[in-house]
Amino acid sequence: METVQAIKQRFEIIGNDPKLNRAIEKAIQVAPTDISVMVTGESGVGKENIPRIIHSLSHRKHGKYIAVNCGAIPEGTIDSELFGHEKGAFTGATSTREGYFEVADGGTIFLDEVGELPLTTQVRLLRVLENGEFIKVGSSQVQKTNVRIVAATNVNLFNAIEKGKFREDLYYRLTTVEITLPPLRERNEDIHLLFRKFVADFAHKYKMPPLKLDDDAVQLLQKFRWNGNIRQLRNVAEQISVLETNRDISLATLQSYLPTEGTNLPSVISDKKKESDFSTERDILYKVLFDMKSDLNDLKKLTLELMKNGTKVQDINPNLIQKIYGSQENESEIDFEEEPRTAVMTPATREDNYQMQDDNYLFAETIEEEEVLRLEQKEIEMIKKSLEKNKGKRKAAADELGISERTLYRKIKQFDL
Numbered sequence: 001m002e003t004v005q006a007i008k009q010r011f012e013i014i015g016n017d018p019k020l021n022r023a024i025e026k027a028i029q030v031a032p033t034d035i036s037v038m039v040t041g042e043s044g045v046g047k048e049n050i051p052r053i054i055h056s057l058s059h060r061k062h063g064k065y066i067a068v069n070c071g072a073i074p075e076g077t078i079d080s081e082l083f084g085h086e087k088g089a090f091t092g093a094t095s096t097r098e099g100y101f102e103v104a105d106g107g108t109i110f111l112d113e114v115g116e117l118p119l120t121t122q123v124r125l126l127r128v129l130e131n132g133e134f135i136k137v138g139s140s141q142v143q144k145t146n147v148r149i150v151a152a153t154n155v156n157l158f159n160a161i162e163k164g165k166f167r168e169d170l171y172y173r174l175t176t177v178e179i180t181l182p183p184l185r186e187r188n189e190d191i192h193l194l195f196r197k198f199v200a201d202f203a204h205k206y207k208m209p210p211l212k213l214d215d216d217a218v219q220l221l222q223k224f225r226w227n228g229n230i231r232q233l234r235n236v237a238e239q240i241s242v243l244e245t246n247r248d249i250s251l252a253t254l255q256s257y258l259p260t261e262g263t264n265l266p267s268v269i270s271d272k273k274k275e276s277d278f279s280t281e282r283d284i285l286y287k288v289l290f291d292m293k294s295d296l297n298d299l300k301k302l303t304l305e306l307m308k309n310g311t312k313v314q315d316i317n318p319n320l321i322q323k324i325y326g327s328q329e330n331e332s333e334i335d336f337e338e339e340p341r342t343a344v345m346t347p348a349t350r351e352d353n354y355q356m357q358d359d360n361y362l363f364a365e366t367i368e369e370e371e372v373l374r375l376e377q378k379e380i381e382m383i384k385k386s387l388e389k390n391k392g393k394r395k396a397a398a399d400e401l402g403i404s405e406r407t408l409y410r411k412i413k414q415f416d417l
Contacts, residue, residue: 002028002057010056011049014197015190019182023050026179031057036129038114038174039152041181044229050179051110051150060148063107066100071113078121080137089138101134101145114151114174115160122167129173149174184229191222194230198237209247211240216251224258380415383408387417 004024007013013024030037031054039047048067055065073081080089084099100109111117117125128134129149133142151174160166184191195213203210213221226232236257240249382401390396398408411417 004028007053011053013046013049014194015187016193017182017187017190019180020187020190023179023181024053026177027053028057030054030177032059034058034148035176036148036174037150037176038178039150039181040178041152041154042183042229043154044231045181045183046230047152047154047181048110048112050181051108051152054150055108055110055148058108058148060107064104065108065110066104067110067112068100069112071116075118078118079124082121083124083134083136085137086139089136093138096136099134099136101128101147102143104147105145106147108148108150111149111151113153115153115155115157115166117166119165119167122170126167126170126173129170184226184233185224188222191226191233192218194233195221195237198234199241202238202241206242208241211237211244211247211249213249213254214251217249217254220251220254220258379411380417383411383415383417 002010004021007024007028008015013020027037027050037050037054039050041047051067052065055061068082070078079085080093080097080099082099082101084097084102085093087093087096111125124134128145128147132144132146134145135142157166157171161168161171184194192213196210199211228235239257240254244253246253383397386397386400387394390400394408394412395405398405401408403411
């Protein structure tokens with residue numbers, strides 16, 4: 001069995017961080033087996049090295065190794081890419097095509113960004129993991145394949161499972177062994193080593209002297225957050241190598257190539273936190289709508305009691321009056337025998353006016369003035385309009401109002417129309 005140091009030299013892996021060494025050790029240990037491996041870590045940490053190590057140390061090393069970026073293949077063609085298709089299976093399928101699982105039979109497939117797979121493709125992949133079977137697109141014939149699957153992702157698959165975007169059974173099939181690569185900001189001592197390796201490579205490539213950082217620049221290099229990890233560090237090294245004529249790099253020069261927000265070390269906000277803002281606003285909206293529905297039901301009850309018991313509703317159901325109009329402290333009781341008037345609701349007198357504050361955000365519901373209309377007046381108005389519209393034809397007016405002609409005749413007589 002090869003040592004960790006030998007593997008680093010073979011695959012040009014720079015660094016002595018304990019977490020990095022542990023990830024390589026796990027890759028060496030699982031390589032001789034056929035179990036599935038999930039490689040996790042942020043984008044740019046070098047996850048593609050782990051499946052290459054596993055394949056080269058396995059009994060499949062003489063078989064094919066295929067790396068597939070699942071996020072780069074359109075959803076409509078990914079099944080065809082992975083499992084192949086028959087001639088005429090879809091528009092443009094002019095010939096039969098072998099998929100990656102057929103081509104890599106006896107070898108290893110690396111599925112990068114596996115969290116981007118569509119749910120239908122996840123079902124097909126689960127079948128391959130369980131019994132090595134797959135069906136080409138447009139075919140009914142079951143085929144067998146013997147491949148080792150190593151997957152990688154930079155997203156939290158547990159969150160994807162909760163949202164219904166990733167199958168839980170597939171997750172446990174893929175993560176028989178999980179290997180996590182640390183982000184560059186957690187490998188403080190390795191950052192300068194990597195930078196020196198990159199500037200040496202670019203000096204050789206572009207035939208120019210290598211760069212050299214002063215002490216202050218080295219400290220900044222190690223304190224910087226490096227959200228893009230090794231990929232970002234390599235890009236910065238290449239920019240400075242090409243653009244700077246002075247090969248001695250100072251703190252000020254290095255700062256000019258780094259994003260300003262990176263030096264502030266901003267806190268990382270999880271996806272759950274990002275979604276909470278929308279969730280809070282949605283919950284507030286639902287609450288307002290439910291309260292409006294409740295108010296409408298209360299008004300219906302009050303109207304029904306008005307019709308049944310006359311105007312002294314406050315004597316019959318004072319709790320309902322207080323719930324709708326609020327407390328009437330130091331004021332006379334509401335007189336329902338007066339002509340309709342405007343009722344003004346204020347936050348102090350309106351029980352259902354909510355004021356909610358989250359940090360500096362204030363949500364307040366204001367109740368606009370509403371004009372109270374008598375049901376009898378509304379009914380007369382509707383009957384008049386319907387009769388005028390139908391030129392006095394009672395049957396047509398009754399049909400439009402949704403009542404019988406006999407009821408309409410009684411209403412006309414009752415209201416002296």
